[in-house]
Each structure stands twice: as C-alpha cells, then as structure tokens.
Amino acid sequence: MRGDHQTLALLLFSVFIAVTLGITTWVGRKRQGSAEEFYAGGRLFSPMENGFAIAGDYMSAASFLGISGLIALYGYDGMLYSVGFLVAWLVVLLLVAELVRNCGRFTLADVVAARMAERPVRTAVGISSVTVSVLYLVAQMVGAGSLVALLLGGTSDTVRAWTVVGVGALMVVYVSLGGMRATTWIQIVKAVLLMAGAVTLTVLVLVRFHGDVNALLTSAADRSGHGRDFLSPGLRYGGSWTARFDFVSLGLALVLGTAGLPHILSRFYTVPTARAARRSVVWSIGLIGSFYLMTVVLGFGAAALVGSAEVRTSNASGNTAVPLLALVLGGGEGSTGGTVLFAVVAAIAFATILAVVAGITLASSASVAHDLYASLRRRGAKPRSEVAVARVAAAGVGVVAIGLGLLAQDLNVAFLVGLAFAVAASANLPALLYSLFWRSFTTRGAVWAVYGGLVPAVLLVLLSPVVSGSPTSLFPGVDLALFPLENPGLVSIPAGFLAGWLGTVTSSEPPDPAKHAETEVRSLTGAGAA
Amino acid sequence: MEKEAGPDTAVLRLDDPWDEASAAGWSEPDGAGATAADGRPRPVERRGHTAAEVYLEVQGSPAFREVRRRYRRFVVPAAAAFLLWYLAYVIAATTAHDLMARPVAGVLNVAMVAGLGQFLTTFLLTWAYARHARLHRDRVALELRWETQEMTRGAER
Numbered sequence: 087m088r089g090d091h092q093t094l095a096l097l098l099f100s101v102f103i104a105v106t107l108g109i110t111t112w113v114g115r116k117r118q119g120s121a122e123e124f125y126a127g128g129r130l131f132s133p134m135e136n137g138f139a140i141a142g143d144y145m146s147a148a149s150f151l152g153i154s155g156l157i158a159l160y161g162y163d164g165m166l167y168s169v170g171f172l173v174a175w176l177v178v179l180l181l182v183a184e185l186v187r188n189c190g191r192f193t194l195a196d197v198v199a200a201r202m203a204e205r206p207v208r209t210a211v212g213i214s215s216v217t218v219s220v221l222y223l224v225a226q227m228v229g230a231g232s233l234v235a236l237l238l239g240g241t242s243d244t245v246r247a248w249t250v251v252g253v254g255a256l257m258v259v260y261v262s263l264g265g266m267r268a269t270t271w272i273q274i275v276k277a278v279l280l281m282a283g284a285v286t287l288t289v290l291v292l293v294r295f296h297g298d299v300n301a302l303l304t305s306a307a308d309r310s311g312h313g314r315d316f317l318s319p320g321l322r323y324g325g326s327w328t329a330r331f332d333f334v335s336l337g338l339a340l341v342l343g344t345a346g347l348p349h350i351l352s353r354f355y356t357v358p359t360a361r362a363a364r365r366s367v368v369w370s371i372g373l374i375g376s377f378y379l380m381t382v383v384l385g386f387g388a389a390a391l392v393g394s395a396e397v398r399t400s401n402a403s404g405n406t407a408v409p410l411l412a413l414v415l416g417g418g419e420g421s422t423g424g425t426v427l428f429a430v431v432a433a434i435a436f437a438t439i440l441a442v443v444a445g446i447t448l449a450s451s452a453s454v455a456h457d458l459y460a461s462l463r464r465r466g467a468k469p470r471s472e473v474a475v476a477r478v479a480a481a482g483v484g485v486v487a488i489g490l491g492l493l494a495q496d497l498n499v500a501f502l503v504g505l506a507f508a509v510a511a512s513a514n515l516p517a518l519l520y521s522l523f524w525r526s527f528t529t530r531g532a533v534w535a536v537y538g539g540l541v542p543a544v545l546l547v548l549l550s551p552v553v554s555g556s557p558t559s560l561f562p563g564v565d566l567a568l569f570p571l572e573n574p575g576l577v578s579i580p581a582g583f584l585a586g587w588l589g590t591v592t593s594s595e596p597p598d599p600a601k602h603a604e605t606e607v608r609s610l611t612g613a614g615a616a
Numbered sequence: 617m618e619k620e621a622g623p624d625t626a627v628l629r630l631d632d633p634w635d636e637a638s639a640a641g642w643s644e645p646d647g648a649g650a651t652a653a654d655g656r657p658r659p660v661e662r663r664g665h666t667a668a669e670v671y672l673e674v675q676g677s678p679a680f681r682e683v684r685r686r687y688r689r690f691v692v693p694a695a696a697a698f699l700l701w702y703l704a705y706v707i708a709a710t711t712a713h714d715l716m717a718r719p720v721a722g723v724l725n726v727a728m729v730a731g732l733g734q735f736l737t738t739f740l741l742t743w744a745y746a747r748h749a750r751l752h753r754d755r756v757a758l759e760l761r762w763e764t765q766e767m768t769r770g771a772e773r
Contacts, residue, residue, distance in 0.1 A: 166706065
C-alpha cells in the first residue's frame with residue numbers, strides 16, 4: 087500500500103518537474119535576457135494570468151496542508167489564519183497594488199527610493215527585502231523536506247536532506263534560466279492544480295454529507311473530542327494572555343505584512359498597467375478567498391471523517407490532515423481511489439512548494455541585483471550585466487537557502503513564516519506607505535523606517551521563547567527570552583512606523599516638493615510608468 | 617532619479633491603449649486618450665519648463681486633485697473600516713469566548729458568522745473598490761497620464 091502511494095506520487099512529482107523544466111527551457115530559448123524580461127516577464131501578462139500567478143505565489147503548502155491541519159486539530163482557531171491571510175489582500179488592493187505598479191520598475195525599493203537619496207534607501211529596502219525573502223524561503227525549504235518525507239513515508243534524514251537540496255537546485259534552475267516569465271507560468275500551473283485539487287476534495291467532502299454543512303460541522307465537533315467548543319474560538323489561542331496577545335500580534339503581521347512581501351509586489355510589474363494590476367488583485371482575491379473557504383471545509387471534513395485524534399497521531403502539527411482525508415474520501419486505505427487521491431494531494435503539495443520557492447528566489451535575486459548591487463556598483467554599467475548579476479544572485483540565494491535549510495532541518499521553524507510577515511509589515515510597509523502618501527517624508531525617515539522595523543523585529547525574535555527558554559525553542563538549554571511573544575509584530579510594526587516618523591521630523595534635509603509631486607502624480611495617473 | 621526619455625514615452629503611447637484593449641477589456645468606444653474629458657476641467661494649459669515643474673503643475677491642477685480626492689475619499693474610510701473590523705474580530709476571537717460561542721442558527725455560532733462575514737466583506741469591498749475605480753477614476757487618470765507624458769516630453773526637449 088505504502089509502496090503504491092510512493093510510486094504514484096513520485097511519478098506525479100516527476101511529471102510536474104518535467105513540465106516545469108519544459109516551460110523553463112522553452113521560455114529561456116525563446117527570449118534573450120533584458121532586465122524587463124528577467125524581472126518582469128516582459129510586462130505583458132493578462133490580469134487573469136497574473137491573478138492566478140499571484141494566488142500561486144501566495145498559497146503555500148503551509149496554507150493548503152497547515153491551515154486545514156490546524157482546523158482539524160483545533161477547530162475554529164485554525165480558521166483565524168485563513169481570515170487573516172485573506173483580509174490582507176484588501177491592504178494590497180486599496181493602498182499598494184496600483185500605486186506600486188505606476189511608480190516602480192522591478193522592486194519595492196524602486197518606489198521608495200524614487201523620492202529620496204537613492205543609495206541609502208535602496209540599500210536599506212534591499213536588505214530588508216532580502217531578509218524577508220530568506221526567512222520565508224528557509225521556512226519553505228525545511229517544510230518541503232519534512233513534507234516529502236512525511237508524504238512518502240520515509241522519515242529518514244537523508245530523504246529530507248536530498249529533498250531540500252533537490253528543491254533548492256530546481257528553484258535555481260527555474261529562476262536563473264527562465265526568469266519571471268517561466269516563474270509566472272509555473273505559478274499559474276501550480277495555482278490551477280491546487281485549486282482543482284481543493285475543489286475536488288471539497289466537493290467529495292460535501293457529497294459525503296449530502297451538502298449538509300450542519301451535519302458536517304456537527305460530526306466534526308463530535309469526533310474532535312471537544313464537542314461544541316470545537317466550533318468556537320479558544321482551543322489554541324484562548325489560554326494565557328500571552329497566547330492571546332501572540333495571536334493578535336500574528337494577525338497584525340499577516341494583515342499588514344502581505345503588502346510588504348517582495349515576491350508579491352514584484353508580481354504587479356508583470357502586467358502592462360495599474361488597471362491591469364488592480365484586476366489581477368481582484369482575480370487573486372477571488373481565488374485566494376475561495377481557496378481558504380475550501381480549506382475550512384477540508385479542515386472540518388478531516389476532523390469529521392478522519393478524526394482529530396487520528397490526525398494528531400499521524401503528525402502533531404496536523405500537516406497530514408488533508409492527505410489522510412484524501413485517503414478516506416477515495417475509499418480508504420488499500421483502495422485504488424484512496425491511493426490515487428493521496429498521491430495527487432502529495433504531488434500538489436510538492437508542486438506548491440516548488441512554485442512558491444521559485445517566486446521568492448526570483449524576488450530576492452531582484453533585490454540583490456537591482457537594489458543592493460545596483461546601489462553599490464559604479465554608475466553607467468549596462469542593464470545586461472545586471473541581469474547576469476541577478477542570475478548569479480539566484481544561485482547564491484539558492485545555496486544560502488539550501489545551507490540554512492539543511493542546518494534548520496531538525497528545528498521547529500514554523501515561526502519563520504510569521505516572522506517573515508512581521509518583518510515585511512514592520513520594515514517594508516511603513517517605508518512604502520509613507521513614501522506614497524506622506525508629503526514631508528525624507529530620506530532619513532525612509533532609512534529609519536526600514537531599520538527601525540527590521541532591527542526590533544529580528545531582535546525581539548532572538549529574545550523570544552522561539553529561540554530560547556522553553557522546551558520547544560531552537561536552543562532549549564539557554565534562556566535569553568526577555569520578550570514573551572513568539573511573533574514580534576505587535577511591537578515592531580508600530581516601531582517601524584514610529585521610527586519613520588521620527589526620522590522624518592528630526593531630519594535636517596527639507597522634503598523635496600517636486601519629488602513628492604512626481605511620486606504622487608505618477609502613482610495616481612501612471613504617467614511615465616515603466 | 618531618472619526621467620522618461622523621449623523614445624520610451626513614444627513607445628508607451630503607442631503600446632498602452634492597445635494593451636488595455638486586449639488585456640484589460642477596455643471598452644470605451646472613443647479609445648484611450650483620444651478625446652477630452654466631457655465637461656471636466658482640462659488639467660493644464662501652460663507648458664512647464666522642466667519635468668519637476670510639470671509634475672508640480674499637474675499636481676496642482678483641478679483634474680488631478682479631483683482624481684486624488686476620489687481615490688482618498690474611497691480608500692481612507694474603507695481601509696479604516698476593514699482594519700477595525702478585522703482587529704475587532706481577532707480581539708473578540710481571542711478574548712470574548714462566550715460571546716463568540718453564542719449559537720445563532722443550527723450549529724452556526726457568532727464566531728462562525730463573524731468569520732464568514734470577514735470573507736463576505738472582503739469580497740464585497742473588493743468588488744466595490746474595483747467598480748469605484750473603474751467608474752470614477754480610470755478615465756480621468758488616463759487622460760492625465762497622456763497629458764503629463766506629453767508635457768514631460770516637451771519639457772525635456
């Protein structure tokens with residue numbers, strides 16, 4: 087039985103890898119690499135294509151397997167995540183997408199640096215963008231290792247290590263050979279697969295209960311062992327006040343961080359206009375919203391059909407809830423249907439990870455080449471050489487991510503995603519919003535906003551229970567935990583905004599009204615947009 | 617800060633309406649930027665000398681201020697409302713357990729209704745924003761875009 091899963095799942099993995107490599111070589115052969123092509127895929131994707139690609143970039147394996155798993159274990163409290171992940175898109179839609187598309191060329195730093203002394207601002211935003219990307223990337227890589235091991239049954243360290251290396255190598259190939267165009271198509275393929283998988287499973291769950299959601303929730307509550315409490319908040323975050331503040335902190339980071347994620351922002355440059363950027367966000371909100379609604383059904387479905395206890399036995403953090411649910415829906419252990427569905431789910435999860443890491447690698451290589459390298463190199467170098475730097479940077483980021491992924495293999499790195507969102511919300515978002523909306527914002531304000539959010543966020547995590555002082559920490563033996571929360575957002579996000587304000591009001595350099603006029607006019611009309 | 621070079625602007629002017637038509641489903645019969653705004657004030661009559669002056673001038677023009685006002689009038693209250701609604705939801709979910717567990721209908725309790733409400737309000741606000749932008753901003757913004765580009769091109773030559 088296990089053998090059948092593995093063979094079929096490996097076959098599907100290979101098909102996906104073959105298809106994506108095919109896309110990459112096809113794209114790579116057809117085009118020569120200009121910066122426009124490499125970072126923005128030629129800017130001619132349609133809103134629907136980009137909407138799918140955004141959804142593909144955003145819906146990680148952590149949401150597909152992790153959130154459904156949390157719901158299967160903790161009921162309602164798992165659902166809180168889905169709400170945060172979705173509502174975040176309103177910030178992107180209302181405040182960020184169109185204006186960023188109008189003002190920038192390839193990265194977030196383009197927008198912030200346009201009004202300021204370019205070098206220090208570009209460097210600061212580049213550093214925070216790379217930090218966010220690497221945190222997110224390591225979380226995904228470690229997740230990939232344990233996920234593949236989990237789904238294929240082999241929990242040995244070698245399997246996991248080779249998965250991390252393989253995923254890293256593939257993402258470097260996708261990005262450095264195919265650039266944004268290949269990455270976008272991979273995201274689209276992945277988003278379609280993920281949505282198809284989620285729809286199939288959701289329909290099967292609802293059919294099991296004859297479309298009666300009431301019956302689904304009742305039997306989920308019954309089999310969870312918590313009764314009615316399963317359907318109301320409190321099982322996971324209702325305990326101590328620390329736990330409650332922790333969730334509020336995470337919730338803030340999720341909602342404000344999405345609009346500062348470099349790999350999300352760079353997606354808006356793949357469409358021709360701000361209008362198209364808005365329409366792609368509308369598409370992606372539709373896709374992401376329906377996807378998270380389906381994860382709710384899948385989570386409660388897993389609780390009802392598999393049982394919370396069984397999910398917990400299989401994997402303590404619930405990551406196997408959906409695969410187990412697929413097995414049951416297909417007819418149970420040993421049936422052909424069960425085997426096929428299980429393998430399909432495993433393959434989709436794998437595709438999801440590959441696509442997400444490719445997107446992040448591309449964004450971080452853009453930050454390295456376009457922001458860090460470009461602000462440190464001599465003026466007047468050709469754009470062609472910047473793309474060459476970006477390709478090398480992708481390989482460099484890949485090597486770093488593989489290395490960190492291997493080192494962190496046995497550590498509990500679930501907090502890294504929350505941390506990436508927190509850094510994005512504390513460092514990138516204040517600088518971005520201030521430069522778009524605040525007339526008197528200055529260079530010093532921008533630099534302070536970035537470091538004033540980045541440094542507290544990272545420091546607070548180093549001083550938090552995720553690093554030391556509790557049995558589940560990275561270093562349980564040491565106790566440096568001065569800060570009680572696992573997610574720094576509650577403190578570091580206000581700190582970033584405050585530092586930006588403080589830097590601006592204490593700055594001796596007066597703001598340049600003409601530069602502000604330029605940013606404002608360009609952001610709202612699209613005049614001179616790339 | 618690099619300014620738009622002349623040839624780039626020319627390419628944009630040729631490409632963009634076409635892209636809109638194919639990619640964004642632009643359906644205005646008169647084509648983008650071909651006619652003046654009906655009854656709306658033309659933004660700028662006088663030509664600026666440098667690009668910086670052009671942007672300052674456009675920024676002060678009534679047409680631009682109208683676009684900005686329409687954008688802010690929608691976005692500021694909407695963003696405040698959804699952020700407050702989300703914060704209220706998260707705080708209620710973590711602190712007000714009894715309120716959230718109160719049954720509404722069948723197994724649905726306040727928490728479930730509020731959670732689904734978040735999904736619903738997100739979809740509704742997305743729709744409302746897209747509609748508002750399409751009906752009240754896009755056209756004027758596009759006209760301003762062509763005019764500004766025309767002027768900056770003139771300014772740099």
